Amino acid sequence: MRRHKRDDFYVVGEGVHEGSSLRRPSTTEEVRRFRFSRLGPVGRVVDPELCAKLARAMTAAEAVQQDGRIGAGFTYLGQFVDHDFTMDRTAAALGEDVTIPELIQGRSPALDLDSLYGRGPRFFEPDGVRLRMGKTAPAPGFDGRDGFDLPRRPPVPDEPGSALIPDHRNDENLAVAQLHLTFIRFHNRVVGLLSDAGVPGAYLLEKARELVVKHYQWMLVTDHLPRIVNPDVVDDVFINGRRFFEGAYQGALPGDTPTMPVEFSVAAYRLGHSMIRSSYEWNSIFNTNGADPRRITDASLDLLFSFSGTSGFLTAENPLPGSWVADFRRLFDFGEAGRDDLVVPPQDFNLARRIDTVLADPLANLPTGSFGDPNVEVPEIEHNLAFRNLIRANMLKLASGQQMAELFDFHPLTDEQILDGNGGVSLDCLTPGERDALLAATPLWFYILREAELNDGVLDGVGARIVAEVFHRCIEGSRHSIIRDPSWRPSLGPDSHTFRMVDLLLYAFEGNADLLDPVDAEPVATLRRRRRLG
Numbered sequence: 001m002r003r004h005k006r007d008d009f010y011v012v013g014e015g016v017h018e019g020s021s022l023r024r025p026s027t028t029e030e031v032r033r034f035r036f037s038r039l040g041p042v043g044r045v046v047d048p049e050l051c052a053k054l055a056r057a058m059t060a061a062e063a064v065q066q067d068g069r070i071g072a073g074f075t076y077l078g079q080f081v082d083h084d085f086t087m088d089r090t091a092a093a094l095g096e097d098v099t100i101p102e103l104i105q106g107r108s109p110a111l112d113l114d115s116l117y118g119r120g121p122r123f124f125e126p127d128g129v130r131l132r133m134g135k136t137a138p139a140p141g142f143d144g145r146d147g148f149d150l151p152r153r154p155p156v157p158d159e160p161g162s163a164l165i166p167d168h169r170n171d172e173n174l175a176v177a178q179l180h181l182t183f184i185r186f187h188n189r190v191v192g193l194l195s196d197a198g199v200p201g202a203y204l205l206e207k208a209r210e211l212v213v214k215h216y217q218w219m220l221v222t223d224h225l226p227r228i229v230n231p232d233v234v235d236d237v238f239i240n241g242r243r244f245f246e247g248a249y250q251g252a253l254p255g256d257t258p259t260m261p262v263e264f265s266v267a268a269y270r271l272g273h274s275m276i277r278s279s280y281e282w283n284s285i286f287n288t289n290g291a292d293p294r295r296i297t298d299a300s301l302d303l304l305f306s307f308s309g310t311s312g313f314l315t316a317e318n319p320l321p322g323s324w325v326a327d328f329r330r331l332f333d334f335g336e337a338g339r340d341d342l343v344v345p346p347q348d349f350n351l352a353r354r355i356d357t358v359l360a361d362p363l364a365n366l367p368t369g370s371f372g373d374p375n376v377e378v379p380e381i382e383h384n385l386a387f388r389n390l391i392r393a394n395m396l397k398l399a400s401g402q403q404m405a406e407l408f409d410f411h412p413l414t415d416e417q418i419l420d421g422n423g424g425v426s427l428d429c430l431t432p433g434e435r436d437a438l439l440a441a442t443p444l445w446f447y448i449l450r451e452a453e454l455n456d457g458v459l460d461g462v463g464a465r466i467v468a469e470v471f472h473r474c475i476e477g478s479r480h481s482i483i484r485d486p487s488w489r490p491s492l493g494p495d496s497h498t499f500r501m502v503d504l505l506l507y508a509f510e511g512n513a514d515l516l517d518p519v520d521a522e523p524v525a526t527l528r529r530r531r532r533l534g
Helices: 026-034 050-056 073-085 100-106 174-196 201-228 231-240 270-274 301-306 386-394 401-407 415-420 430-442 444-453 461-476 501-508 518-532
Strands: 008-012 015-016 022-023 067-073 146-149 351-353
Touching: 008 461, 015 050, 015 146, 026 301, 026 351, 050 386, 050 430, 067 073, 073 174, 073 201, 073 270, 073 501, 073 518, 174 201, 174 231, 174 301, 201 231, 201 270, 231 461, 270 386, 270 444, 386 444, 401 444, 401 461, 415 430, 444 461
Parallel strands: none
Antiparallel strands: 008 015, 015 022, 067 351
């Protein structure tokens, strides 16, 4: 199940939406499908021509993206989390002896890192506890190094990508792949910690997974979510509970497992698309500044797709070159953890783009491998990510922004706010009739981005409520859950109340600058020696 490829949705209580058709699944198919639900009412189909016009405007080269206030690493952390939500844990078990409750739970959304752990031993080292890591390829000035690429395997017919990980979507671009590798490192360090503490081998994997998952959930609730969602809404949901999405958790019964609202999956959590930059200050070799004498070229978004195994060319025989390893100091602000020695100059730091109605123009022309068979030609507009989002909403007859505002008893955005926004996309390309249609039923994804645009790049209103409640429900329904264990507190951060993404990185990479930025570690010393000798 690739991020941009889903062609059908099984919505509990409705059936399977395929294109413009709806059919009833068989009982067997019903329990074997990922379980979506509908939070709001059924909406109306938006004219595909209007969708195309909106999409082209949102991704136009002349549309100016504005910087947000958070590190660009959170863009791809959001993508990693999205894949965790929608990971199908039973894929490897089809045809095996799996109970119906296991099937239903395996196809329900949860924030439990199943995209990291998967099923079966192939993702683990021979000890069955530590996760595998890969080795980078030699590059000019770089030796191949263990632990800086995903583990890879030879190509397998009818399987995407080359990474030996449970979810190949986590290798569709280099940024999310390097984050997946970070979580592998984090797990392996936790294993070492518990092993040294004397946890018996028979319990080591399960205890390590529980500790990793709960720290991950704590980080999402206290660090990731408040950066992208109005913190007042996050506090309200996590202190007072949900108001709209699914009732109180009743236990680990099949009917009580979470579902995934299509309003979240197809609209609200696609907020990250607007946070993507067209190029990055990736490391000292691939950047736009040119200060380092070893600099080669910009780290364009296209190149981040190319240096992957799902959208690009990486394989077991051709792994990631050592010069392309991420410099995490450029993606996350370690000054938040008091590590000023890991803070890069402002011109080297990547800010995520503001959450609004403008997308990076490379997203108008996605590589086919990111959403389908790279050998099959599709119409030009279908390469546009914004168009794909809007058409997918049509397929499901997703509720409009106005319908969801009415459901939540919120004041809807005014006509002026929808049409003009606040420094986002210009809708001058629309005819008067198209503007009227947009105002009568604004596509939910566009509406939510306008809400954020009007709130300084942070989700508010409809978008904030959907995202916060789904995170709460999916943590509550996870196998390990800080919501069902409210007394739990983090132990791997600076104190018992703090565990941020920078703390996870510091723990995973041992607080070592040479591991957080390996490109600059040995090559700089080598370059200096060469200069002295020369």
